[in-house]
Amino acid sequence: MSGFSGIKKKIETASMSRRSFLHWSSFVGGSAFAGRKLAGRLRRAAMGAGSGLKGRLAGVQDDAPLRVVRTGCPSHNCGGRCLLKVTVSEGRIVRIEGDDRPGDSIEDPQLRPCIRGRSYLGRQYHPDRLTRPMKRTGKRGEGRFAPISWEEAAGILAAGLTRIKAEYGNAAIYIPYGTGSYNQLNGRQTAQRLLNLFGGSLGFYNSYSWAAIANATPTVYGTSVTGNQRQDWLNARYILMWSWNPAEMRDGTNSEYFVRKAREKGARVVCIDPRMTLSAVALADEWIPIRPGTDAAMMSAMAQVMIGENLHDAAFVRGHCVGFDETQMPAGCEGVESYKDYILGTRDGTPKTPEWAERITGVPAATIARIAREYATIKPGVLYQGYGMQRRAFGEQAVRAGCVLAAIAGNVGVPGGWASGMALQAPDGGPFWLVFPTGRNPVKAAIPSFLWTEAVLRGKDMGRADGVVGAEKLGTNIKLIWAVASNALINQHGNINRTARILADESLVEFLVVQDNFLTPTGRFADLLLPACTQFETWGLEDGWKYGDEVLLMPKIVEPLGEALSDYAICAKVAERLGLREAYTEGRSERDWVAWAIEEYRKTRFPNIPALDEFEASNAGVYSVPVKAPAVAFVDFRRDPVRHPLATPSGRIEIFSKRLHDLGRPAEIPAVPKYVQEWESPFGPEAQRFPLSVIGHHYLARVHSTMDNVDWLKEAFPQRVFINPADAEARGLKDGDEVRVFNERGATVLRCRVTKRIMPGVIAIPQGAWWRPDKNGVDRGGSVNVLSSERWTALAFGNAQHTIMAQLEKA
Numbered sequence: 021m022s023g024f025s026g027i028k029k030k031i032e033t034a035s036m037s038r039r040s041f042l043h044w045s046s047f048v049g050g051s052a053f054a055g056r057k058l059a060g061r062l063r064r065a066a067m068g069a070g071s072g073l074k075g076r077l078a079g080v081q082d083d084a085p086l087r088v089v090r091t092g093c094p095s096h097n098c099g100g101r102c103l104l105k106v107t108v109s110e111g112r113i114v115r116i117e118g119d120d121r122p123g124d125s126i127e128d129p130q131l132r133p134c135i136r137g138r139s140y141l142g143r144q145y146h147p148d149r150l151t152r153p154m155k156r157t158g159k160r161g162e163g164r165f166a167p168i169s170w171e172e173a174a175g176i177l178a179a180g181l182t183r184i185k186a187e188y189g190n191a192a193i194y195i196p197y198g199t200g201s202y203n204q205l206n207g208r209q210t211a212q213r214l215l216n217l218f219g220g221s222l223g224f225y226n227s228y229s230w231a232a233i234a235n236a237t238p239t240v241y242g243t244s245v246t247g248n249q250r251q252d253w254l255n256a257r258y259i260l261m262w263s264w265n266p267a268e269m270r271d272g273t274n275s276e277y278f279v280r281k282a283r284e285k286g287a288r289v290v291c292i293d294p295r296m297t298l299s300a301v302a303l304a305d306e307w308i309p310i311r312p313g314t315d316a317a318m319m320s321a322m323a324q325v326m327i328g329e330n331l332h333d334a335a336f337v338r339g340h341c342v343g344f345d346e347t348q349m350p351a352g353c354e355g356v357e358s359y360k361d362y363i364l365g366t367r368d369g370t371p372k373t374p375e376w377a378e379r380i381t382g383v384p385a386a387t388i389a390r391i392a393r394e395y396a397t398i399k400p401g402v403l404y405q406g407y408g409m410q411r412r413a414f415g416e417q418a419v420r421a422g423c424v425l426a427a428i429a430g431n432v433g434v435p436g437g438w439a440s441g442m443a444l445q446a447p448d449g450g451p452f453w454l455v456f457p458t459g460r461n462p463v464k465a466a467i468p469s470f471l472w473t474e475a476v477l478r479g480k481d482m483g484r485a486d487g488v489v490g491a492e493k494l495g496t497n498i499k500l501i502w503a504v505a506s507n508a509l510i511n512q513h514g515n516i517n518r519t520a521r522i523l524a525d526e527s528l529v530e531f532l533v534v535q536d537n538f539l540t541p542t543g544r545f546a547d548l549l550l551p552a553c554t555q556f557e558t559w560g561l562e563d564g565w566k567y568g569d570e571v572l573l574m575p576k577i578v579e580p581l582g583e584a585l586s587d588y589a590i591c592a593k594v595a596e597r598l599g600l601r602e603a604y605t606e607g608r609s610e611r612d613w614v615a616w617a618i619e620e621y622r623k624t625r626f627p628n629i630p631a632l633d634e635f636e637a638s639n640a641g642v643y644s645v646p647v648k649a650p651a652v653a654f655v656d657f658r659r660d661p662v663r664h665p666l667a668t669p670s671g672r673i674e675i676f677s678k679r680l681h682d683l684g685r686p687a688e689i690p691a692v693p694k695y696v697q698e699w700e701s702p703f704g705p706e707a708q709r710f711p712l713s714v715i716g717h718h719y720l721a722r723v724h725s726t727m728d729n730v731d732w733l734k735e736a737f738p739q740r741v742f743i744n745p746a747d748a749e750a751r752g753l754k755d756g757d758e759v760r761v762f763n764e765r766g767a768t769v770l771r772c773r774v775t776k777r778i779m780p781g782v783i784a785i786p787q788g789a790w791w792r793p794d795k796n797g798v799d800r801g802g803s804v805n806v807l808s809s810e811r812w813t814a815l816a817f818g819n820a821q822h823t824i825m826a827q828l829e830k831a
Contacts, residue, residue, distance in 0.1 A: 084109045084110055085109065085110075086107055086108070086109050086114075087107070087108045087109070088105060088106070088107055088108075088639070089105075089106045089108065089575060089577050089639065089641075090103060090104070090105055090106070090639055090640060090641025090642070091103075091104050091106055091556070091572070091573065091574050091575060091577065091641050092104070092203070092560070092561075092562045092572030092573065092574045092641065092642070093133050093137040093140075093572075094137075094140060094201075094554060094555035094556065094574075095201070095202040095203045095206075095555065095560075095562050095565075096199065096200055096201070096202060096723040096724070096726040096727070097199030097200075097202050097229075097565075097723060097724065098134070098136060098137075098269070098270055098565075098723040099266070099269045099270030099271045099272065099565055099566075099718075100131075100133075100134065100270035100271075100272065100273035100274075100565050101131065101273055101451075101562050101563065101564050101565045101568065101570075101572055102118070102119065102131045102132060102133035102134070102137055102273050103118070103119040103121075103130070103131040103132075103133070103572060103641050103642050104116055104117070104118065104119075104133055104137060104138075104140075104641070105117040105118065105119070105120050105641075106556070106577055108577060108578060111578055111579065112145075112578065113141060113144055113145075113556060113577065113578055114141075115141075116137070116138055116139075116140055116141055117138070118130075118132050118133045118137075118138065119131050119132050119133070119642075125646070126251055126254065126278075126281060127251065127646035127647050127648055128644050128645075128646040128647070129274050129277055130274075131273045131274065131568075131570065131572075131642060132273075132274065132277075134270065134720065135720055135733070135736070136720065136722070136723055136727055136733065139727070139730055139732050139733050140556075142727075142730035142731060142732045142733070143537075143554070143726075143727055143729070143730050144554055144556060145581075146538070146729060146730070148538055148539065148729060149537060149538065149551075149581050149582075149584070150536065150537060150538060150539060150549065150550075150551035150552075150584065151551055151581050151582025151583055151584055152167040152168075152551060152582055152583050153167065153168050153169065153170055153172070153173035153548070153549065153550055153551060153583070154166060154167050154168060154548075154549040155168050155172075155173070155176065155547065155548055155549070156546060156547050156548070156549075159524070160523060160524045160526065160532070160544075160545045160546075160547075161520060161523070161524050161544055161545050162544070163539060163543075163544040165539075165546075165549055170583065170585070170593060173548060173550060174593040174594050174596070174597050175597055176548055177502075177533055177548060177550075177594050177597075178594055178597035178598050180500060180531040180533070180547075180548075181193065181215075181218060181500065181594075181598070182598070183531075184499050184500040184530065184531060185218070185219060187499075188496045188497075188499050189495070189496055190215075190218070190219040190220045190221055190222075190462065190463050191220075191221070191222045191463050191465055191494060191495060191496050192222070192479075192496045192497065192498060192499040192500060193215060193220075193221040193222065193498075193499070193500045193502070194221060194222045194224075194472065194475070194498045194500065194501050194502075195208050195211050195212055195215065195221060195501075195502050195503070195504060196208075196224075196469070196472055196501060196503055196506050196508055196509060197224060197227060197228060197469040197472075197506065197508055198503060198504060198505050198506020198507070198508050199505070199506075199724070200505035200506055200507060200536065200537075200724075200726055201504075201505035201552065201555065201587060202505070202562075203555065203560040203561060203562040203574060204454070204455060204456045204560060204561040204562065204613075204614070204617045205456060205558070205559055205560045205561065205586070205587075205588055205610050205613055205614060205617075206505070206552075206555055206558065206560050206586065206587050206588070207504060207505050207587060208504040208505060208506065209454060209456055209458050210456075210504070210587040210588045210590075210591045211502055211504045211535075211587070211591055212458045212461075213456070213457065213458045213459055213591070213604065214591045214594060214595050214598075214600065214604055215461075215502075216458055216459040216460060216461050216462070217459065217595070217600050217603050217604060218598060218600065219462055219463075220461045220462035220463035221461065221463055222463060222465060222466070222467065222475065222479075222494070222498060223461055223463065223464075223465065223466035223467075223490070224466055224467050224468065224469040224472070225466050225467075225468060225469065225489065226468045226469045226470065226816065226817065226818055227469060228411075228469065228470060228508060228512065228819045228821075229407055229411075229819075230407060230410075230442070230818075231410075231411075231415075231468070231469075231470065231813065231816040231817065231818025231819055232410035232411070232412075232415030232416045232419060232813050232815070232816045232818045232819075233405065233407060233410045233415070233419045233441065233442050234442055234816070235416065235815055235816035235818070236410070236415075236416035236417075236419035236420050236423075236441070236815065236816065237419060237423060237441030237442040237443075238667075238668075239416075239420060239668075239674065239677045239679065239680060240420055240423040240424065240427070240441065240668075240673060240674055240675070240677070241423065241439060241441065241654075241666055241667075241668065241673060241674075242666040242667030242668035242674075243666070243667055244441070244442035244443075244444045244449070245442075245444045245445070245446055245447070245448070245449045245653060246423070246438075246439035246440065246441045246442055246443050246444065246653050246654070247438065247439070247442075247443030247444055247445050247446060247450075247567075247653055248435075248437075248438065248445075248446055248650055248651060248652045248653055249445055249446065249567070249647050249650035249651045249652075250272065250274075250275060250278045250445075250567050250650070251278065251647045251650040252435055252436060252650035252651075252652060253278045253279065253281075253282045253287075253402060253436075254278070254281055254282050254285055254287075255400065255435045255436030256282055256287050256400055256401060256402045256436040256437070256438070257286065257287055257288070257398050257399060257400060257401065257436065258287060258288050258290075258394060258395060258398040258399065258400075258401035258402070259279060259282060259283075259287050259288070259289045259290070259401065259402045259404065260290050260292065260391075260395060260401070260402065260403045260404065261279070261289060261290065261291040261292070261293075261299060261300075261303070261304060261404055261406070262292045262293075262315065262403060262404065262405050262406065262409070262422065263292065263293055263315065263405065263406035263407075263408045263409035263418075264291075264293075264299065264404050264405065264406030265293065265297040265298065265299045265300075265406060265408075265717070265718065266279065266299055266303075267297070267298040267299040267302055267303065268297065268298050268299065268717070268718050268719065268720055269718035270565065271406070271565075271566065271567075272564065272565055272566045272567035272568060273564065273565060273567075273568060274568075275567065276299065276302070276303060279299075279303045280302075280303055283303065283305070288305055288394070288398060289303055289304045289305050289306075290304060290305065290306045290307075290308065290391065290394075291303070291304035291306070291307050291308070292308045292310050292315075292318070292391075293307070293308075293309070293310065293406075294309055294310060294311065294312050294713075294715060294778060294779050294782045294784070295309075295715070295717060295742070295777060295778050295779075295782075295784055296309070296776075296777035296778070297717075298720075308383060308387060308391070309382065309383070309778075309779035310381050310382065310383050310779070311380070311381050311382040311702065311713065311779070311781065311782065312409075312412070312713045312715050312782060312822065313409075313412050313413065313414075313698045313701065313713070313822075313823060314377075314380045314381040314382075314695065315381075315409045315418040315421070315422075316414075316417040316418045316421040316693060316694065316695040316696070317372075317376075317377045317380040317381050317695035318377050318381045318383055318388055319418070319421035319422060319424075319425050319693075320362075320363060320372040320377065320421060320693075320694070320695055321372050321373060321374045321376065321377035321385075321388045321389075321392070322388060322391060322392035322395065322425060323359075323363050323372070323392075323421075323424070323425060323428060324363050324364070324371060324372045324373055324374070324392075325374065325388070325389050325392035325393065325396075326392055326393075326395075326396045326425075326428060326429065327360065327363060327364070327428070328364075329393070331392070331393065331396035331397060332396065332428040332429065332430075333428065333429060333430025335430075336427070336428075336430040336432070336658075337427065337428055337430075337675075339661060340427070340432070340657070340658065340661050340672055340673055341427055341428075341672055341673040341674075341675050342670045342672045342673070342674055342675065342676060343358055343359055343674060343675040343676020343677070343691070343692060344358065344359050344360055344428070344675050344676075345358050345359070345360040345361075346358050346360075346361070348675075348676075349676065350669075350670060350676065350678045352678065353676065353678055353681060353691075356676075356681065356691070357691075357692065358676060358692065359424065359675045359676060359692040359693075362690075362692050362694060372695075373385070374386070374388035374389045374392075380695065380703075382779060382781070395425070395429060396429050399429070399430070399431065399436075399437070400431055400434050400435065400436030400437040401429065401431050401436070401437065401438070402431070402436070402437070402438035403422055403425055403426050403431070403438060403440045404438060404440070404443070405418070405419060405422045405440055405441065405443070408715065408717065408822060409822075410818075411818070411819050411820060411821055411822045412698060412813075412820055412822045412823045413696075413698035413699050413700070413811070413813065413820050413823040414688070414696040414698060414813065414814065415813050415816075415818065415820065416689070416813060416814070416815045416816060417690075417693050417694055417695065417696055418693075419440075419441055419442075420692075420693035421693035421694075421695075422440040422441065423439065423440045423441045423673075423693075424675050424692075424693055425440070426438060426439050426440040427439070427673045427675065428675075432653075432654050432658060432673070433652065433653065433654035433655045433656075433657055433658025433659075434652065434655075434658065435650075435652055437652075439653055439654060444566065445566065445567050445568075445651070446651040446652060446653040446654075447651045447653075448625070450564065450566060450567055450568070450569075451563035451564035451565065451566065451567070451568055451569075451625075452563070452564075452565070452566060453563060453621075453624065453625065455617045455620040455621065455624075456613065456617060464490035464491055465488060465489070465490045465491035465494055465495075466488070466489050466490050467479075467482065467486075467487060467488055467494070468487040468812065468816070468817035468818065470513075470514075470812050470817065470818060470819045471486065471487060471812060471817060472498065473513070473518070473519060473522055473810060474486065475494065475497060475498045476497055476498045476522055476528050476529055477497070477522065477528070478497070479494045479495075479496055479497035479498055480493070480494060480495055480496050480497055481493070481494075482494050486817075487812075487817035497528070498529060499529060499530045499531070500529070500530065500531045500532075500533075501529055501531075501532050501533070502533045502535070503532070503533065503534045503535065503536075503542060503546075504535045504552075504587060505535065505536060505552065505587065506534075506536075506542065507536070507540045507541065507542045507543075507724070507725045507726075508542070509523065509534075509542040509545070510523070510540075510541040510542040510544075510545065510791060511540065511541045511542060511725045511788070511790060511791055511803065511805065512724060512725055512787075512788070512805065513805065513810070514805060514808040514809050514810040514811070514819070514820075514821045515765050515766075515805070515806075515808060515809055515810040516541075516766065516791050516799075516803060516805045516806045517765060517766045517797065517806060518765070518810060519810075520545070520793075523545045524545070531547055531548075532545060532546050532547050532548075533546060533547065533548045533549075533550065534546035534548070534549055534550070535550040535552050535587065535590060536549075536550075536551075536552055537551070537552055537553075537554060537584075538729065540725065540790065541725075541790050541791045541792075550585075550590055551582065551583065551584040551585070552584060552585065552586065552587055552590065553580035553581070553584040553585060553586050554580075555574055556576075556577045556578055557576065557577070557578055557579060557580040557581070557584070557586070558576050558580070558586035558588070558589075558610050559574065559575060559576050559586075559609075559610035559611045559613070559614045560574035560610075560614070561573060561574060561614050561617050561618065562574065563621070563625075568644075569625075569644060569645040569646075569647060570642050570643060570644035570645070571618070571621055571626060571629060571642070571643045571644075572641060572642045573614070573632075573635050573636065573640075573641055573642070573643075575636055576610070576611070586610055588610050588613070589610070591604065592604060592605050611632070614632055615631070615632040618630075618631065618632050618635065619631075626643065626645065629643050630643065654666075675692060676691050676692050677691050677692075678691070680815070685814065688814035688815075689814050689815050698823050699811065699823065700809070700823050700824060700825040701825070702781060702825070704825075706825050707825060709763075709827065710763045710764075710825040710826050710827050711781070711825070711827065712747065712781060712782065712783050712825065712826050712827060712828055713781060713782045713783070713824070713825060714761070714782075714783055714784070714785060714804065714807055714824035714825065714826045715782065715783075715784050715785075715822055715824075716784070716785055716786065716787035716804035716805070716808065716821065716822065716824075717784055717786055717787065718786070718787065718788075719737060719786030719787070719788065720733070720736075720737050721733045721734060721736070721737035721738075721739070721786065721788075722788045722789075723788075724787070724788045725788040725789070725790060726788075728788055728789055728790045729790070737786075738771070739770055739771075739785075739786060739789045739801070739802035740770060740771055740772060740773040740786075740802075741759060741761055741770055741771075741772050741773070741783050741784070741785050741802070741828065742772075742773045742775055742777070742778045742783060742784040742785075743772050743773070743774055743775070743778065743783050743828065744774075744775070744776065744778050744779060744780040744781075744782070745774055745775075745776060746780045747780055747781065747783070747828075748772065748774045751828060751829060751830065752830060753772055753774065753830060754774065755772065755773060755774040756771055756772070756773075757771065757772050757830055757831075758770070758771050758772075758830070758831040759771070759772045759828050759829065759830055759831050760798075760828070760829055760830075760831045761783070761785065761807065761826050761827070761828045762807070762826060762827055762828075762829075763807050763824070763825060763826040763827065765806065765807060765808075765809065766797075766798075766799065766806030766807060767798050767799065767806065767807075768785070768798070768799040768800075768801070768802055768803055768804070768806050768807065769798060769799070769800055769802075769831050770785070770800075770801075770802035772828075783826070783828060785802060785804040785807075786802075786804070787804050787805070789801050789802040789803045789804070790803065791803040791805070791806065804824075805821065807824050807826050808821040808822075808823075808824050809821065809823065809824070811823075
């Protein structure tokens, strides 16, 4: 249903039934959970522990008026954008429920929130909310602060910006990557607008999530818009969920719903992942465990089977691709190793057979061959690549290998197929539009987002070889950091102990401002701490996350706690001190900017979206456009590649990339996708000391590090290191034991979960747990990033934090 039709107007007071909640729990996890006991925990988390609804809400006076507001879920980059039904009494939120629009529509499905959104009360009214500005009184990292007024805080920040600009230039000022607040009117873009008016700041490109996949996909297709609209998944007969876990990280609201519907229609679903994830349990017909960092090896072996048994789509390859074999090499690369040469071992003497891949991946050769035959013959098929496998040492290779598999199978440009890679939504790339105007940044230089610590230490010497764009060299180090809704400085960056040492040194970053809802591990290093309100306490607007055709209104529902302000209001205060308030606000309030943004959406993706007054009065919370005929990426190219060429140099799918070949770094950046052994590997000398591969997966207890302090979620999903029984037995461990996980970068202590749902030789520590070092520097919070590395990928300069080897022992 589109627009506002079907919205219920009356206030409902009945709680979610135990039966319906058990059904939801079974859907996301099934037998992976401890049944009814855990379902009860989840229900308490969703409804508020001890709320005990009996016609009215516990703790609310019988005659107190109730107000229901439908709103977009506070956006913290969870992978979804969902609709909440929020009940307010006497100026306080008392209940949070999900999308109550009727129906089970494929064209316009409900935007159902996960347990994190339904548990938001535990964050909204957490006793540790920041409510006053504060300045540091102790050493950086100690977390000692004294409250100050907003007038003093704005003055301190304005003075700091002015001093750094005068002494080092605007390029010494940096607003880091961070997605702790992530809609049109909230988040880092509010500060970016101010700094652009102030003369600019050092820019960045890439994200911590997508660097390798976003850079590698265009080397094959010339674009990242390689995905069909998800309704088309129902036309697929075969779906490979490769390192993809939508039941936990979402990856587009309701992606798991579309997979389930495709399976109900007859599609076979196979999950390839080191862990038996919630998605494997709830959505797949088969789980195939694979050793982390070896995905490109299995993909290469699948290609060897397809080519050797003539199962590839030779006609499509001949007419739409370059670099498959020696007859298709681009000009100037005649005689260079082709993709077929690599797969068959023509040059290196090693055919990439399933037996070869078994030794690397741990996947039986017979299984690899069977999956290759299934993907090549049960068509059309989807090979959906998740993002965990590309946050690794050579993450670009797995991405390119998946794209090439899709191409040689002929699954490109057809209904029910999938070109793989980044897979932004056809025809226009889908949502994620930033319409809030940040303006032009006068500082042209930008760095890869993951290399900010390098720019602190040696920025003045960083150049093109370090990923700098827009300038030959930076010319200055980063001297001032203004972290808005970001815990990526400490908690989410690689090698926490190294980063903590860098930030503790006041001669490096001379002024550090943190703007957040809580005193996070990053906040403990701040010189100035600014309390931001939650997204329920100000105005906002958001569209879908990667997929979807909707806009969600986020009206101000309650007043901010204490003296907290919105990101926009904080920036407006600082702008006033800098003499820029009029230019910054243009006379608009937060609500005025939402009205402006809606009109921008009307000019672009949503010509029939209602104006703000109508949108708000409807209390719909969402404007959506039904998808009746899902778009298919590359359909015109498949029909006529001459008239509709790709944006690659050749106009074709580039199995062999001449651009990559010309970089002259074949060991790290080969011209055809290859398996490259990682710098930390079970096959390297480091495995003698640190024999376990470590992965840091997404977890239902939080969104990255956001919500790690919500007790309801911590009870339902406690922080554990997951370990296979074989590895536990070898170390004399039983389920629930406290263990120490360590390598040369650091150590963390937490309890273990012994389970067959992870392959031997691999352990998993859910990412995002807050770093809590003891007096000896050992983390007691279960933060995987004390183990991860600050190293980056070769092509994209991207996050490689999943490449970790470690040891585990009883604490």
